[in-house]
Amino acid sequence: MSTLLHYSAAGLPLSFRELDPEAEGLECFAPFRSEAAPGPIVFSRDDTLTLPPGADTLHTFGFAETACRFHFAAGRYFLSMNHPRAAMLSAAGTGGDVAVHLPGEASADPVLRRALLRFALWWGFGPAALLRGALPLHASAVVHRGRAVLFLGESGTGKSTQSRLWTRFLPDTTLLNDDSPILRIRRDDIAAWGSPWSGKTPCYRNLSAPVAAIVRLRQAPHDTIRPLKGAEALAALLPSCPPSMTHSTQLTDRICDLLSPVVARTPVFLLACRPDRQAVTLARDAIFDTAHRF
Amino acid sequence: MKIDERYRLRETAGLYILLDRQSETADLTRIVTLNDSARLLWQHLREREFTEADAAAVLTEHYGLSPQQAAADARKWTALLLEHGLAR
Numbered sequence: 345m346s347t348l349l350h351y352s353a354a355g356l357p358l359s360f361r362e363l364d365p366e367a368e369g370l371e372c373f374a375p376f377r378s379e380a381a382p383g384p385i386v387f388s389r390d391d392t393l394t395l396p397p398g399a400d401t402l403h404t405f406g407f408a409e410t411a412c413r414f415h416f417a418a419g420r421y422f423l424s425m426n427h428p429r430a431a432m433l434s435a436a437g438t439g440g441d442v443a444v445h446l447p448g449e450a451s452a453d454p455v456l457r458r459a460l461l462r463f464a465l466w467w468g469f470g471p472a473a474l475l476r477g478a479l480p481l482h483a484s485a486v487v488h489r490g491r492a493v494l495f496l497g498e499s500g501t502g503k504s505t506q507s508r509l510w511t512r513f514l515p516d517t518t519l520l521n522d523d524s525p526i527l528r529i530r531r532d533d534i535a536a537w538g539s540p541w542s543g544k545t546p547c548y549r550n551l552s553a554p555v556a557a558i559v560r561l562r563q564a565p566h567d568t569i570r571p572l573k574g575a576e577a578l579a580a581l582l583p584s585c586p587p588s589m590t591h592s593t594q595l596t597d598r599i600c601d602l603l604s605p606v607v608a609r610t611p612v613f614l615l616a617c618r619p620d621r622q623a624v625t626l627a628r629d630a631i632f633d634t635a636h637r638f
Numbered sequence: 639m640k641i642d643e644r645y646r647l648r649e650t651a652g653l654y655i656l657l658d659r660q661s662e663t664a665d666l667t668r669i670v671t672l673n674d675s676a677r678l679l680w681q682h683l684r685e686r687e688f689t690e691a692d693a694a695a696v697l698t699e700h701y702g703l704s705p706q707q708a709a710a711d712a713r714k715w716t717a718l719l720l721e722h723g724l725a726r
Contacts, residue, residue, distance in 0.1 A: 607650075
């Protein structure tokens with residue numbers, strides 16, 4: 345008899361079986377505890393999980409000095425993470441079943457084990473989330489006067505810095521998430537949610553706000569902002585979608601389907617700027633003073 | 639020449655775009671969109687060897703262009719494919 349622990353992310357119920365994220369040191373999950381009825385997304389600990397022979401490797405990448413491989417086999421996605429001081433294997437189906445093979449507590453570096461588990465849960469949430477209209481974006485997000493602004497950009501472009509400047513210089517502005525907010529895309533409504541995944545900033549907020557704008561950042565000596573439409577907007581958004589997912593045809597198709605309404609209904613901007621107060625004012629005015637035009 | 643199989647045509651946001659299957663080596667902030675005639679050529683000529691004359695024949699057949707106009711347009715399209723590394 346196993347107990348289920350219930351959480352939610354981006355309004356989607358998440359359950360855990362034989363796996364307690366908070367007991368594993370992932371306190372970032374605490375704000376996401378939920379009394380709601382369980383749904384199809386279930387994370388289970390399964391220490392018998394193995395990679396099926398002949399699995400296709402879709403993508404190889406590094407994370408936390410750990411060699412990671414993204415595979416597809418027997419209708420499921422697999423993530424193998426190998427580090428001499430911790431190794432983990434996860435499997436995720438689009439149906440919502442996510443299995444994680446954890447290394448033994450004694451054999452693994454606890455800090456690394458925690459980091460890998462946090463990543464495995466984010467990764468495992470992806471395929472099921474995409475199928476349910478939830479798109480994790482690599483972004484820093486603020487809520488200004490009840491509406492979310494998401495900042496996108498390559499690592500080191502100043503996403504977090506931009507969010508910090510907004511919360512510092514603008515009234516009624518708070519950080520929503522600093523690494524992986526989740527867009528919930530529905531027919532008439534696109535909202536940004538906080539999530540248990542927020543990079544190095546402990547900002548784990550289980551709340552959402554309608555999206556006012558998505559802003560791609562570029563460092564520049566002078567501050568300029570301009571709206572992006574059509575192909576430019578799409579090109580601004582695609583690189584910030586979960587990178588390993590874009591190596592699967594099925595998941596990429598799903599991402600494209602989700603981005604269509606985002607491009608059609610959400611203002612997207614390119615902000616080229618220095619990290620200063622002028623850039624914040626420029627962007628705020630462009631987004632909030634022209635919002636009625638969209 | 640032949641269209642590089644790393645690219646896949648996909649409709650999204652009302653646009654026809656080329657998705658790069660090897661996106662870890664690509665600059666993802668650059669995307670290629672195809673207009674109607676470029677898409678028609680792509681759909682007819684992918685997954686096989688073709689020449690400029692093959693492309694011109696597709697344009698003649700579907701748009702009723704004169705041989706001269708079709709040849710000129712086909713030359714432009716194949717030059718763009720090569721220039722952007724979409725075919726070789």
